[in-house]
Amino acid sequence: NAGVMQNPRHLVRRRGQEARLRCSPMKGHSHVYWYRQLPEEGLKFMVYLQKENIIDESGMPKERFSAEFPKEGPSILRIQQVVRGDSAAYFCASSPPASNQPQHFGDGTRLSIL
Amino acid sequence: RKEVEQDPGPFNVPEGATVAFNCTYSNSASQSFFWYRQDCRKEPKLLMSVYSSGNEDGRFTAQLNRASQYISLLIRDSKLSDSATYLCVVNRDNYGQNFVFGPGTRLSVLP
Numbered sequence: 001n002a003g004v005m006q007n008p009r010h011l012v013r014r015r016g017q018e019a020r021l022r023c024s025p026m027k028g029h030s031h032v033y034w035y036r037q038l039p040e041e042g043l044k045f046m047v048y049l050q051k052e053n054i055i056d057e058s059g060m061p062k063e064r065f066s067a068e069f070p071k072e073g074p075s076i077l078r079i080q081q082v083v084r085g086d087s088a089a090y091f092c093a094s095s096p097p098a099s100n101q102p103q104h105f106g107d108g109t110r111l112s113i114l
Numbered sequence: 115r116k117e118v119e120q121d122p123g124p125f126n127v128p129e130g131a132t133v134a135f136n137c138t139y140s141n142s143a144s145q146s147f148f149w150y151r152q153d154c155r156k157e158p159k160l161l162m163s164v165y166s167s168g169n170e171d172g173r174f175t176a177q178l179n180r181a182s183q184y185i186s187l188l189i190r191d192s193k194l195s196d197s198a199t200y201l202c203v204v205n206r207d208n209y210g211q212n213f214v215f216g217p218g219t220r221l222s223v224l225p
Binding site: 042 | 217
């Protein structure tokens with residue numbers, strides 16, 4: 001069984017460009033979560049989605065960041081007009097609909113802003 | 115006060131030592147509990163779920179005390195490969211998925 005798939009593994013953007021990060025959950029998982037991690041810091045929750053719905057976006061910056069999880073296809077985390085401070089590792093996790101089940105993480109996308 | 119708190123660390127222990135990590139959570143409605151480990155620049159990986167009766171997986175033992183809202187992880191006979199950051203994770207919503215991560219405790223096992 002394939003795990004959580006994230007791509008790209010590494011993404012380099014110049015300031016002002018857009019970054020799109022993709023996440024395909026594990027088979028049978030309908031819940032997706034995005035986290036950001038700065039070097040030497042802990043995981044910071046960003047957003048929790050189910051198919052076609054944003055359940056909790058309390059960790060998303062108010063501007064430039066958006067996320068979606070369409071009926072078909074992967075979840076997308078989109079960062080518009082990137083700035084140096086957006087450089088981080090972005091991890092996606094998924095979990096099944098049943099409660100009490102843990103999340104499983106993808107390998108992450110390392111975003112570097114030049 | 116953070117919803118999930120852990121020993122601040124870092125813990126530096128010799129190979130073969132026994133080390134215990136503590137975690138407390140503030141939301142009494144929390145339903146499920148997990149320990150993850152995260153290696154440097156890697157994704158968090160599930161180490162074990164924590165059950166009410168306590169559970170053991172090889173050298174690792176997890177305990178849950180709901181009355182005290184406390185979770186622990188014990189590592190026996192520590193190996194160099196156990197060096198990582200250990201994350202306590204609490205799911206506070208039994209009818210949805212609302213995971214809260216602790217800040218992590220870093221462990222270095224020294225030769």
